[in-house]
Amino acid sequence: MTTRTIVVVSAGLGQPSSTRLLADQLAAATARGLPAGTQIITIELRKLAHDIVDNLLTGFPSPALGEAIGQMLRADALIAVTPLYNGSYTGLFKSFFDVLDSDTVAGKPVLIAATGGTARHSLALEHAIRPLFSYLRAVTVPTAVFAATEDWGSAGSSGRALGARIERAGSELAALIDQRQPAAEADPYASAPSFGQLLHSR
Amino acid sequence: MQFGIFTVGDVTTDPTTGRTPTEYERIKAMVEMARKAEEVGLDVFATGEHHNPPFVPSSPTTMLGYIAAQTHNLILSTATTLITTNDPVKIAEDFAVLQHLADGRVDLMLGRGNTGPVYPWFGQDIRKGIELAIENYHLLHRLWREDVVDAEGEFRTPLQGFTSVPRPLDGVPPFVWHGSIRSPEIAEQAAFYGDGFFANHIFWPTEHFVRLVGYYRQRFAHYGHGTPEQAVVGLGGQVFMRKNSQDAVREFRPYFDNAPVYGHGPSLEDFTSQTPLTVGSPQEVIDKTLTFRDHFGDYQRQLFLMDHAGLPLKVVLEQLDLLGEVVPVLRRELDALRPAGVPDGPTHQARVAASLTDAGSDLETSSR
Numbered sequence: 001m002t003t004r005t006i007v008v009v010s011a012g013l014g015q016p017s018s019t020r021l022l023a024d025q026l027a028a029a030t031a032r033g034l035p036a037g038t039q040i041i042t043i044e045l046r047k048l049a050h051d052i053v054d055n056l057l058t059g060f061p062s063p064a065l066g067e068a069i070g071q072m073l074r075a076d077a078l079i080a081v082t083p084l085y086n087g088s089y090t091g092l093f094k095s096f097f098d099v100l101d102s103d104t105v106a107g108k109p110v111l112i113a114a115t116g117g118t119a120r121h122s123l124a125l126e127h128a129i130r131p132l133f134s135y136l137r138a139v140t141v142p143t144a145v146f147a148a149t150e151d152w153g154s155a156g157s158s159g160r161a162l163g164a165r166i167e168r169a170g171s172e173l174a175a176l177i178d179q180r181q182p183a184a185e186a187d188p189y190a191s192a193p194s195f196g197q198l199l200h201s202r
Numbered sequence: 203m204q205f206g207i208f209t210v211g212d213v214t215t216d217p218t219t220g221r222t223p224t225e226y227e228r229i230k231a232m233v234e235m236a237r238k239a240e241e242v243g244l245d246v247f248a249t250g251e252h253h254n255p256p257f258v259p260s261s262p263t264t265m266l267g268y269i270a271a272q273t274h275n276l277i278l279s280t281a282t283t284l285i286t287t288n289d290p291v292k293i294a295e296d297f298a299v300l301q302h303l304a305d306g307r308v309d310l311m312l313g314r315g316n317t318g319p320v321y322p323w324f325g326q327d328i329r330k331g332i333e334l335a336i337e338n339y340h341l342l343h344r345l346w347r348e349d350v351v352d353a354e355g356e357f358r359t360p361l362q363g364f365t366s367v368p369r370p371l372d373g374v375p376p377f378v379w380h381g382s383i384r385s386p387e388i389a390e391q392a393a394f395y396g397d398g399f400f401a402n403h404i405f406w407p408t409e410h411f412v413r414l415v416g417y418y419r420q421r422f423a424h425y426g427h428g429t430p431e432q433a434v435v436g437l438g439g440q441v442f443m444r445k446n447s448q449d450a451v452r453e454f455r456p457y458f459d460n461a462p463v464y465g466h467g468p469s470l471e472d473f474t475s476q477t478p479l480t481v482g483s484p485q486e487v488i489d490k491t492l493t494f495r496d497h498f499g500d501y502q503r504q505l506f507l508m509d510h511a512g513l514p515l516k517v518v519l520e521q522l523d524l525l526g527e528v529v530p531v532l533r534r535e536l537d538a539l540r541p542a543g544v545p546d547g548p549t550h551q552a553r554v555a556a557s558l559t560d561a562g563s564d565l566e567t568s569s570r
Contacts, residue, residue: 057467060406062476189417192386195394195425198336 002182004034006173007075008042011082011093012115019115020044022147022166023081026113029170030079034177041075043068045092052092055099069100076183077109077173078138080129084116088128097132103186106137109176111169113145122146141176143169203536204547205529206246207239207522208281208438208505211259214512217460221514228258229265231515235508236269238519240276242526245547248279248311248505253287253320263296270304277549278304281402281505282313282381285342286334287324289358294345294366301371306550309377311400311436312339314388326357332387333357339378343395346375374557377548379436379503384410386417393421398434398548401498404507405463407476408497415498431544436503437494440479443524447482453517454481461511484528491532500540502547504532 008027012019020042027040045052051065061069072078082093097105112129116122125144133140143165151162209232215222223231236247247269249259259265266278278300283293293310301308314331315321321328337355344351345366354360370376379398382388383406392399399418403411419430427433442457444450451470458470458481473479480490495501506525509518546552 054468054472058405058464058473060410060476062468062472066407189386189413192390192417195390198332198387198390199340 003037003039004076004177004182005039005041005071005074006030006077006079006177007071008040008079009045009072009081009093009096010042011045011090011096013046013083013090013092015046017046018147018149018152019081019083021152022113022115022145023079025166026079026081026111026145026170026173029166030077030111030173030177031170033171033174041071043071045096048096049092052095052099056095061099065099069104072100072104073185074183075108076180077111077177078105079111079113079173080133081113081115082129084114084121084124087121088124089114089132094132097136102136104136105133108138108183109141109173109180110138111141111143111145111173113147113169115147117149119146119148119150122148139176141169141172143172145169203501203533203540204245204277204503205525205533206244206248206277206279206503206505207235207508207525208246208248208250208279209235209259209507209509210250211252211257212462212510213256213258214462214510216512216514217456219514222512223515225258227515231509231518232259232265233269233272234515235518235522236276236278237272238522240273242522242529244276244522244525244529246277246279246503246505248281250281251284251315252317253323254317263300266308267300267303270300270307273307275307277307277309279308279379280310281400282311282315284315284320285312285338286314286328286331287320287326288338290338290342291345291358291361291364291366294342297376298346298366298368298370301376301550302368306371306374306554308550309379309548311379311381313381314385330357332385335388336391339380339391339395343375343378346370371550372554372557374550374553376550377553379434382414384414386414389414389418390421393418393427393433394425396422396425396427398436398502400436400438400503400505402438404438404440404478408478408494412497419499429543431499431541434503434545434548435498435501436505437498437501438478438505438507439491439494440477440507441487441491441521441525442481443484443487443521443528445483447486450481450483457511457513463510465511484524487528488531488535491528492535495536495539500536500544502545 008023010020010023031038048065051062055061082089110133114125145165213228239247249262251262253260262280314335318328351364379400380388380392381400401411401415419433422433423430442454480487508521
C-alpha cells in the first residue's frame with residue numbers, strides 16, 4: 001500500500017506560533033484517520049519569506065522554495081493555515097500560492113484553517129480563504145477551523161469546541177484522501193502534443 | 203561553435219550616474235556593439251524586437267541591414283523575431299532582402315513574445331500564442347521554399363498564387379532558431395522542421411532547461427533529422443568581467459541590484475549560483491560557460507547578454523574586448539570536445555554546400 005503524504009502549510013510568523021500549533025493539531029487529527037506511516041511534511045512560510053518575494057520578482061524559485069513546491073506537487077492533500085490580518089489571509093500566505101503554477105493544487109483535498117484574535121474574524125475562512133482554493137480548483141473539506149486566542153486557554157466549552165472541530169475537520173480530510181488514488185505529479189512532457197496535433201488541432 | 207552577443211535594446215538609466223541614454227544614443231550604441239563584436243572575433247550579433255517603451259528595436263531588419271553594410275563576417279540575427287504578431291509574409295520578405303544585402307550572413311530566432319498588450323496592438327490575442335506560432339511559421343517556411351503559395355489559415359488573409367520576393371539567396375532560406383523558455387510545443391515545432399532550438403536560460407535555473415533541450419533533441423531524432431546529439435542547440439549567457447574578480451563584483455553590483463528583470467530581488471551571490479550569470483574574472487567566465495556543455499551536451503551557438511541594466515557603452519565595449527579574449531579559449535575547448543558527426547553552427551555557405559550535395563545525391567539516385 002502506498003504511503004500517503006500530507007503537506008501542511010503554516011503561515012504563522014511568531015515563534016512559537018499559534019498558527020503552527022493549530023496546523024500540527026490538524027495534521028495529527030488527520031493522521032489518526034489514516035493508516036500508520038502517513039507522512040506529514042510541514043512548510044513554514046516564515047523560513048521561505050524572502051525566497052517567495054524573490055520568486056515574485058524573478059519568476060523562478062530558489063532551491064529551498066523549489067523543494068517546497070515539489071512537495072506540494074507530490075502531496076496527496078494539504079492543510080493550509082494562516083493568521084488573519086485585516087480580515088483576510090496574510091500577504092505572505094497569498095504570495096506563496098501566487099508563485100505556484102496554476103495547476104499545483106488542482107484536485108487536491110485541502111483543509112483550511114486560520115487563527116485570529118477574536119471569533120469576530122472567523123468567517124474570513126468562508127469569504128476569503130475558501131474562494132482562493134476554489135479558484136485554484138482544490139477540493140476543500142466542509143469543515144474549516146478557526147482558533148481565536150481565547151480558545152487555547154479555555155478548559156470550558158470553547159476549548160472543547162475547538163478540539164471537536166479539529167477532530168471533525170481532520171476526519172473529513174482523511175476520508176477524502178482515503179477515497180482517492182495516490183497523487184501523481186503531472187509530467188508536461190508526457191502530455192505534450194505532437195506536431196501533427198499542433199498543426200491540425202484547429 | 204559560434205559565439206556572439208544578443209541585446210534586448212532596453213533604454214535603462216545608469217543607476218550609478220542617473221543618466222538615461224536617448225533613443226538615438228541607444229540605437230547607435232547597439233550598432234557600435236555589433237561592429238565591436240566583429241572586431242574582437244565574435245560570430246553573431248542578435249537584436250531583440252520590442253514594440254513598447256523602454257525598448258528601441260522595433261524594426262530589426264532595418265538595424266541589421268545597416269550593420270550588414272559595416273561588417274564583413276558577422277552573422278546578423280534576432281532574439282527574438284515575433285512570429286505571433288508579425289505577418290509571416292512580411293518576415294519572409296524582410297529577411298530575404300536582408301539575406302541578399304548581407305551576402306547570406308543572416309539567420310533569425312523566432313519567439314512568441316510575452317507582453318500581453320503587444321498582441322492586440324497587432325490584431326492578435328496572447329491566448330492564441332502557440333497557435334499563432336505554429337500557423338505563422340508553417341506559412342513562413344513554405345513561402346521560402348515554394349515559389350507559388352496557396353495558403354489559408356485561421357489568422358491571416360488567404361493567399362492565392364502568391365510568390366514571396368526576393369527568393370532566398372542561392373535558394374537557401376535563412377536558418378531558423380526557435381526560442382522558448384518553457385513550452386514543449388515550441389521544442390516540438392523546432393524538432394519537426396529540423397530547425398535550431400535556442401534556450402535562453404539566463405534568468406532561470408539550468409535544471410529547468412535541461413529537460414526542455416533534452417525533449418527537443420529526442421523529438422529532432424524522432425522526426426528523422428539525425429541523432430539527438432546532432433540537433434542544433436543555442437544557449438544564452440550573461441557575464442560581467444574584470445581582470446580581478448572582486449573588481450567585477452564591485453562594479454557590477456549596482457547594475458545588478460537595480461536591473462529591470464531581477465533587480466531588488468535576490469542577491470548577486472544567490473543569482474549567480476542559481477543561474478548562468480557570471481560576474482568575475484575571464485577565467486571564471488570560461489569555467490562557468492564550459493559547464494553548459496555538461497548540462498546540455500555539445501551545442502552550436504552561445505550568445506551572451508552584455509549590455510543591459512543601464513551599463514554605459516564604454517563599459518560594454520570594454521566587456522566585449524574581454525569577451526574577445528575569452529571566446530578563443532572556449533572555442534578551442536568546445537570544438538575539441540565536439541565529436542565528429544555533431545554539426546558546427548549553421549552558416550549560409552555550409553547550408554548552400556549541403557543543399558548542392560543533397561541535389562547531387564538526388565541526381566545520382568535518379569540516374570541509377
